[in-house]
Amino acid sequence: MVERPNKPKGLGVATPGLPPQAIVTFSDDNSRVRAELPTGESVEVLLHGATVISWKDAAGDEKLWLSSAAKLDGSKAVRGGIPLVFPVFGTAPDHEQTKQLPQHGFARTSRWEFLGKSTSESGLASGGANVKLDFGLSSAAAGLDPLARERWPFAFNLIYSVTLTRDSLATGLVVTNDGEKPFDCQVLFHTYLRVDDISTVTITGLSSTPYLDKLLPAGTTSTPHPDPLTIAGETDRVYTPSSPSAEVVVSDAEGPKFRVTRDNLTDVVVWNPWIEKAKGMGDFEPKDGYKQMLCIEPGSVSGWTTLEQGDAFEGQQVITLL
Ligand code: BG6
Numbered sequence: 001m002v003e004r005p006n007k008p009k010g011l012g013v014a015t016p017g018l019p020p021q022a023i024v025t026f027s028d029d030n031s032r033v034r035a036e037l038p039t040g041e042s043v044e045v046l047l048h049g050a051t052v053i054s055w056k057d058a059a060g061d062e063k064l065w066l067s068s069a070a071k072l073d074g075s076k077a078v079r080g081g082i083p084l085v086f087p088v089f090g091t092a093p094d095h096e097q098t099k100q101l102p103q104h105g106f107a108r109t110s111r112w113e114f115l116g117k118s119t120s121e122s123g124l125a126s127g128g129a130n131v132k133l134d135f136g137l138s139s140a141a142a143g144l145d146p147l148a149r150e151r152w153p154f155a156f157n158l159i160y161s162v163t164l165t166r167d168s169l170a171t172g173l174v175v176t177n178d179g180e181k182p183f184d185c186q187v188l189f190h191t192y193l194r195v196d197d198i199s200t201v202t203i204t205g206l207s208s209t210p211y212l213d214k215l216l217p218a219g220t221t222s223t224p225h226p227d228p229l230t231i232a233g234e235t236d237r238v239y240t241p242s243s244p245s246a247e248v249v250v251s252d253a254e255g256p257k258f259r260v261t262r263d264n265l266t267d268v269v270v271w272n273p274w275i276e277k278a279k280g281m282g283d284f285e286p287k288d289g290y291k292q293m294l295c296i297e298p299g300s301v302s303g304w305t306t307l308e309q310g311d312a313f314e315g316q317q318v319i320t321l322l
Contacts (some may be wrong), residue, residue, distance in 0.1 A: 008256035013155040020129060021129050022038065022119055023035070023036050024131065027146065030047075031046060031072070032044055032045060032047060032053070033045050033047070033114050037130075037131065038129060039058050039166055040058035040060070041058050041164060042054070042164070043055050043164045044076065045135070046072060047112050047114065048073075048078070048109075048112075049077060049078055049083055049084060049107065049109060049255045050135040050137070050162075051078040051081050051082060052171065053078060053081040053110065054161045054236045054248065059100070059263075063273075063321065064082065064191070064194055065194040065293035066080030066081050067283055067289060068286060068289075069283045069284065069285035070283055071283060075208070076109065076283070077104070079283040080192045081171065082190060083187055084171075084189065085105060085108065085187065085188035085299065086105050086175070086185060087101070087105050087106075087108075087156075087183070087295075088185075088186055089104065089188050089299060090215075093216070095184070097152070097154075097184055098126060098152065100151040101147070101148075101151055101152060104144040104188075104190070105147070105186075106144070106148040107158065109145045109147075110144050110148065110277055111142075112141075112160065113135065115134040115136045117132065117133050118132045118135075120132070129269050130160055130164065131164050132162070132163040132164075133163075134160070134277075135159070136158065137156040137157075137160075137285070138155075138158065138178070139154065139156050139157075139178070139179070140155075152183075154177070154183040155177070155180075155181075155236050156177060156178055156183070158175055159173070160173050161174075163194075166322040168319060170319070171189050172314065172316035173189075173314070174303075174313070174314045175187065176307070176311070176312040177307035177308060177310060178310075183306070183307055184303065184306050184307075185305055185313070186261075186298055186300060186304060187313070187315050188298070188300070189298055189299065190248065190295060191260075191296055191317070191319065192294075193296055194292060195257070195293065195294050196292070197252065197253070197291060198231050198272065198290065198292070198294060199291070201230065201252050201294060202251045202252075203231075203248060203249070203250055203270065203294075204229075204248070204249045205227070205246050206229055206239045206268065207224055207225060207226050207228075207229070208222060208224050208242070208269075209224055209240060210222065211224075211238060211240070212302070213236070213237050214236040214237065215234060215235075228271055233275035234272065234273060234275075235270055235274070236270075237271075237304060239268045239269070240267050240268075240300065241268065244265075245261070246306070247259050247260065248260045248261075248296055256322040258322060259322055260298060260319050260320075261317070262315075263317075263318075264300070264314060264315045264316065265298045265300050268296060269298060270297075271295035271297065272295065274290055277290075278290045288319075297307065299315075300313075
C-alpha cells in the first residue's frame, strides 16, 4: 500500500457543527434554575424571589455573597445573592399605597415562574454563547405572596431577565400596569458582591453627589465626599449620581474587581451592616461575613415611578468583572 504523506485529514472532524450553547437545568425539586455557558461561567436563580443565588466565573470562583444561614426554602427573603426589591424600598409609612407592605416589598418573597431561556450570538465571537433567563410574576400568579394580594390591590405584570455573558451578569426588570388604577412603585437590585476583605475595598463613581444617609435622622442629606469611598463601619446610603450613566467601580488591594452600570435607574444604595447589625440578623452567617460582602444596589428609589394603565417601566443593572 502506498503511503500518502499529504493525505487530507478526515473531513468529518473539521466540519463545523452547531455553535455550543448554554446548558440550562432545573434542580430536582424544581426550586431553582441554573445556566452554564460552554466556557464554564454559571448563574443560579431560585424561583423564590427570582433571587440570583450564585454567579461563578469560568474558574468556578463565586462573585456574590450568600449567607450560610440564608433560607432557601421560601420561608423568607434570601440573605445574599441578588434579592429583588419591588414595589417599595425599605418601608414607606407615609406613602398611602405601600405603607402596609413589609420592608422591600413582596417580589423577593413570591415564587416566580420560569418563562424560558434565550441565547444570543453576540458572545460567540469571544467564544461563548450568552444566555438570558426570563422570570415572570403577576397579580394573578399563584406564587404571589398572599400579603401582596391583601395589601397592594393593583394589577401588574413583572418580567425579570437575568443575562449571563463570559464577563458580566445583567439583571433587568420590566414592570407593567395591567389594571385601570394607576400605581406608584420603586425598583432595586439588592446585589451582595463578594469581596476578599472589606478593609481594602474602594468604591469610585459616587463622589460629587449628595447622598441620603439612612443612619442619620430622616431628611438629613450629607455633603459629597471625594473619591474613593471606603467602608470602615456600618454604611447605609442612597446616592443619586448626577449622571445617570456614571459607573461605580469596586476595587480591592489587587485592583478593580467589578464595574456596575445602570440603565434607567437613578440611584445606587451602598450597604454594609458591619458588626452589630450582622449580629442582630438571625440569617446572617458567619457573623463576620460582613468583611466579605458589599451591597451595591442600583435602583429607582429616591422618588416614585407612577404607572398609568398600560404603562411600563424598565430598569437594568450590568455588573462586569474587571
Ligand atoms: C438595604 C437598606 O437596601 O437593605 C438597609 O438600605 C437594610 O436599610 C438592608 O437594612 C437589608 O434589608 P433586609 O430587609 O434584607 O434586612
